[in-house]
Amino acid sequence: MLIGGSTRRRSAAEAVEPRVAVSSRVRLARNLRGFRFPEWADEGERRRVRETVTRAVLATGLMRDPLVADVAGLGDVTAQMLCESRVISQDLLERGAGAGLVVSADRRIAVMINEEDHLRIQVMEPGSDLQRAWAAADELDTRIEAHLAYAFSPQLGYLTACPSNVGTGLRASVMLHLLGLRLTNDLDAVLRALDRLRYAVRGVDGEGSDAAGHLFQISNQGTLGQDEAAVLDDLSRVAGEVARQERNARLRLARRSPLVLEDCVARAVVLLKNARVMSTEEALDYLSALRLGLELGLVRRLSVATLDELTLAVQPGHLQQSLGAACATEERDTARAGMLRKRLEGIALRA
């Protein structure tokens, strides 16, 4: 799920620092004054908005070597890859004429144009670093505003197509890897607690505790009446608390049920190295177990960077891109298993 290649340095024992927070994301919803929201605008108006916004984003000078595209002009495979990397939303792809994007070469910064709002400014950072993501989003937002006029109310703040975004227009999220809580059977209780605290929790490619790869995105709901600092602080604190519970679950497992942990990791290692056919969801689950094994020092000859890369590479769009052709599910399942066998040939369980 990482967009950059930032990896932590491994100790001599090849154990890596437990990294429960996989990535952090900040997204700002903005709209232009004097234009209807995308849902209500006609095609000509949406096109004018796209041109205006694209020009303003490029003028900031913050996007080096960017991908600038009209959604209609994106190939299917490229579009799917951008979705899988969480750079753009499925919703943007379904918006049709006038929907566009400007994405930095490293995919870290993206502006979606004419999705639900005229602009969705998004910054992703590896690990738990909402502040850094916020700083970059805020800077881009400020520089864009120098080139165009936002719809803004002194009473309400930024105006958005959906009332839930009115105010700061800020939605922040942290992606957490919660396999330990799953293995101790504590995951459902944690997810319910987050729901009671009014945080949204969404699995990647799946809802509830069966999310593929045990990856969960925790985000704030609504922004009216809270400033950015409060939203980010609250979310950081909650995500930090969940991460602490996950680390505790892992410690508990390692102490009380080392065989359950070893079993989970050993199965993932041998299946990734030997299966002939594998679905995306299955691959993500085993890569998740490998990540846990790596962090607990149970797996040798593997890097976090490889895991991050494979977590994207197993997904349909990325896989088809590397195959150089669109292909059916069955072919993909075979190609995915073959790619994983080859890439993970060298890994081994700690003796």
Next chain:
Amino acid sequence: MLIGGSTRRRSAAEAVEPRVAVSSRVRLARNLRGFRFPEWADEGERRRVRETVTRAVLATGLMRDPLVADVAGLGDVTAQMLCESRVISQDLLERGAGAGLVVSADRRIAVMINEEDHLRIQVMEPGSDLQRAWAAADELDTRIEAHLAYAFSPQLGYLTACPSNVGTGLRASVMLHLLGLRLTNDLDAVLRALDRLRYAVRGVDGEGSDAAGHLFQISNQGTLGQDEAAVLDDLSRVAGEVARQERNARLRLARRSPLVLEDCVARAVVLLKNARVMSTEEALDYLSALRLGLELGLVRRLSVATLDELTLAVQPGHLQQSLGAACATEERDTARAGMLRKRLEGIALRA
């Protein structure tokens, strides 16, 4: 599921003859004249029946070195082992005072006493050999009858506690290994067809197409109005037809979806060699895949005898017997995985 150690000779290429029929069984229900059926008899009467029957069985001289026991005197682990080997029924164990058994040393021949009927004479043979099982059961039955008087009606035949057994008192069954049909998704249709033909199909430790180890027992239902030869011929023919469909399914898989087949076998091999925790059902499923792999020449350094032995050894009673102590499910799951890792250490996938 085999009781004997009969294995087929392997060719130089280590492929073995496809053996869909794992074992065949013949069972005769008999009762003594002048005694109430076990369900209606008091304890004293049941004890007299047990003594009379035991004496008669031993007097035949057909059971060398037999195990003669009162159910109440069987230890839990021994009782469970005999059930797992399908030598006696769970029902017999629940009958209480007066229930007994006489079992040959090789477990091939068994007489259950005071189960549903006064006698249940049972013979099992490896492979598809109902005739041989029948011949042995018939001989034992005839010799027992020389020592005691059976309840018999010239009009109806042998009288039994349940009307469905009246007549020949014969129930015959063949145990088939149907993983190929499962993998081609044809299993449900075959099971439905057997049901329409009025054959009973029962999974081992499970009903329907999810039976552990993909082992299915097909047996005749009812015996009134059909002589023994007709019952055995019909069942042999039907079991032969299902076995033919299973072999066709395997050929189809090998030709059209070799990767599905390889995937199934490769997963079983690596999980059996690497899991740290494994349930009985999971172990039976992987041993089933190993059996298929062996027959198709996909697995090396493994014998059918080892597979037959492990198919029993993974079951709770057998496992506890080898551990020398009764233990909880979790301990068993760990011990089972450890035993399998050790016993299957040398096996490998065909290069």
